[in-house]
Amino acid sequence: MxxxxxxxxxxxxxxxxxxxxxxxxxxxxxxWHARLSQIYMxxxxxxxxxxxxxxxxxxxxxxxxxxxxxxxxxxxxxxxWLAVPLTERSQAKEPLLLKLFFSAGAGKQAILKQLRxxxxxxxxxxxxxxxxxxxVAADLLNNHPxxxxxxxxxSAVRDFGARYERLYIxxxxxxxxKIEQDFPETS
Amino acid sequence: MxxxxxxxxxxxxxxxxxxxxxxxxxxxxxxWHARLSQIYMxxxxxxxxxxxxxxxxxxxxxxxxxxxxxxxxxxxxxxxWLAVPLTERSQAKEPLLLKLFFSAGAGKQAILKQLRxxxxxxxxxxxxxxxxxxxVAADLLNNHPxxxxxxxxxSAVRDFGARYERLYIxxxxxxxxKIEQDFPETS
DNA sequence: TACGCCATGTAACGGGTTACATGATTCA
DNA sequence: TGAATCATGTAACCCGTTACATGGCGTA
Numbered sequence: 001m002x003x004x005x006x007x008x009x010x011x012x013x014x015x016x017x018x019x020x021x022x023x024x025x026x027x028x029x030x031x032w033h034a035r036l037s038q039i040y041m042x043x044x045x046x047x048x049x050x051x052x053x054x055x056x057x058x059x060x061x062x063x064x065x066x067x068x069x070x071x072x073x074x075x076x077x078x079x080x081w082l083a084v085p086l087t088e089r090s091q092a093k094e095p096l097l098l099k100l101f102f103s104a105g106a107g108k109q110a111i112l113k114q115l116r117x118x119x120x121x122x123x124x125x126x127x128x129x130x131x132x133x134x135x136v137a138a139d140l141l142n143n144h145p146x147x148x149x150x151x152x153x154x155s156a157v158r159d160f161g162a163r164y165e166r167l168y169i170x171x172x173x174x175x176x177x178k179i180e181q182d183f184p185e186t187s
Numbered sequence: 188m189x190x191x192x193x194x195x196x197x198x199x200x201x202x203x204x205x206x207x208x209x210x211x212x213x214x215x216x217x218x219w220h221a222r223l224s225q226i227y228m229x230x231x232x233x234x235x236x237x238x239x240x241x242x243x244x245x246x247x248x249x250x251x252x253x254x255x256x257x258x259x260x261x262x263x264x265x266x267x268w269l270a271v272p273l274t275e276r277s278q279a280k281e282p283l284l285l286k287l288f289f290s291a292g293a294g295k296q297a298i299l300k301q302l303r304x305x306x307x308x309x310x311x312x313x314x315x316x317x318x319x320x321x322x323v324a325a326d327l328l329n330n331h332p333x334x335x336x337x338x339x340x341x342s343a344v345r346d347f348g349a350r351y352e353r354l355y356i357x358x359x360x361x362x363x364x365k366i367e368q369d370f371p372e373t374s
Numbered sequence: 375t376a377c378g379c380c381a382t383g384t385a386a387c388g389g390g391t392t393a394c395a396t397g398a399t400t401c402a
Numbered sequence: 403t404g405a406a407t408c409a410t411g412t413a414a415c416c417c418g419t420t421a422c423a424t425g426g427c428g429t430a
Contacts, residue, residue: 001280001282001285001389002389002390004285004289005285008288008289011289011292016408016409016410017409017410017411018407018408018409018410027288028285028288029278030278031279031280031281031284031285031288032280032281032284032285033278033280034390035390035391035392036409036410036411037390037391037392037393037410037411037412038389038390038391040410040411040412041390041411041412042389044411059408059409061398061399061400062398062399062408062409063397063398063399063408063409063410064409064410065408065409065410066409066410078289079292079293081286082286082289082290082292082293082297083293083297085297085300085301085304086282086283086286086301086304086305087304087308088308089305089308089309089312090280090281090282090283091216091217091220092218092279092280092281093188093218093219093220093277093279094218094219094277094279095188095273095277096273096277097218097219097344097347098188098191098192098215098218098219099268099269099273100340100343100344101195101214101215101218101340101341101344102191102195102198102265102269102337102340103269103340104334104336104337104339104340105198105266105269105337106266106269106270110269110270110272111340113272114272114273117272117273117274118273118276121274121275121276122276125276147291148371149291149370149371150289150291150292152291152365152366152369152370153287153288153289153290153291153298154288156287156362156365156366157284157287157288159358159361159362160284160358163354163357163358164354167350167351167354170350171346171347171350174346175343175346178339178343179339179343182339183336183339184335184336188417189417189418203381203382204381204382204383205380205381205382221418222418222419222420223381223382223383224382224383224384224418224419224420224421225417225418225419227382227383227384228383228384228418229417231383246380246381248426248427248428249380249381249426249427250380250381250382250425250426250427251381251382252380252381252382253381253382
């Protein structure tokens with residue numbers, strides 16, 4: 001799937017592997033993330049498949065950069081992917097819920113500690129969705145005013161993220177309260 | 188991580204690979220799932236690591252079953268895992284959000300179709316969280332009344348699932364409305 | 375008679391993570 | 403002087419998926 005993330009961003013403009021990592025980190029990270037090493041590998045694969053091409057650009061006072069852009073085949077592959085709707089619920093894996101599910105034996109205090117650590121993390125993370133949109137997205141929109149429809153989709157997805165953080169925080173707060181009240185003291 | 192799921196269920200009672208799949212499908216599936224083939228492989232690995240042991244049980248009119256149970260080392264490994272809190276937000280991957288993020292080019296009708304397919308899936312799935320707890324969980328509780336604290340954790344996690352489904356449905360409905368209103372007609 | 379459940383596995387493949395490796399520039 | 407940013411890559415490993423393989427029993 002990372003292939004399509006890369007094709008998707010390259011459909012907007014040519015970018016390097018490094019740039020792509022920035023875009024991913026700033027806009028898709030809460031529903032799709034990737035390490036730089038994987039991005040570089042995947043770009044190579046896309047190039048051997050003929051979906052992207054690249055050229056090296058020399059820079060003064062900076063390392064050379066390899067700039068990737070979509071080929072016609074790449075653009076076609078991307079739109080083919082877009083055209084197929086997802087007909088199943090996605091089955092995510094949530095390590096926190098898994099650990100909590102089995103945590104009764106860890107004791108009341110350990111459970112509360114775990115929940116409070118996560119509450120803190122989520123509260124501190126929340127500003128990502130409340131604040132301005134990231135610079136990379138703003139720049140992209142300024143440089144390509146025809147991306148209004150895209151911006152609508154970006155904001156819908158961002159809205160999901162905001163709601164999700166709110167749900168997570170409310171659930172953590174309620175669950176902390178419930179455990180404090182109902183969980184038996186370790187004897 | 189599947190290793191800990193298996194250890195966690197075996198900490199309640201001895202089970203076969205097939206039984207474990209049933210438990211997973213009925214209670215952890217919305218935050219952790221696994222295929223039977225992987226479960227069988229992982230059980231073998233756990234046995235070579237000395238964390239579980241197994242014995243074959245012959246059955247009349249049914250295939251033989253290999254029943255796994257925790258060793259002391261397995262129980263210790265499980266509680267070691269429980270004792271370490273998760274100190275990072277979990278980064279899930281959500282293919283639907285990814286596709287929507289890039290879907291502007293697919294056109295208004297394709298986007299609405301995708302959203303409505305998912306809305307239907309999530310509405311039909313919702314009863315899983317609204318109805319009774321699954322039989323496997325109820326049986327476990329009836330046979331082991333000392334699992335009251337565990338039941339509290341199970342219900343907390345289940346509550347998360349219910350809230351998540353409600354969020355998903357509300358977001359899909361709101362997004363459908365927004366797209367209908369604001370997304371430019373394909374020219 | 376055909377489907378679903380019970381029951382266990384192997385083999386090939388794919389996607390992703392971690393660790394390793396390098397090195398200049400800029401800013402605090 | 404040390405940390406962050408820019409910039410690209412390779413190799414080993416691990417976890418998980420898909421496909422393949424088998425076969426009896428109960429039930430509609």
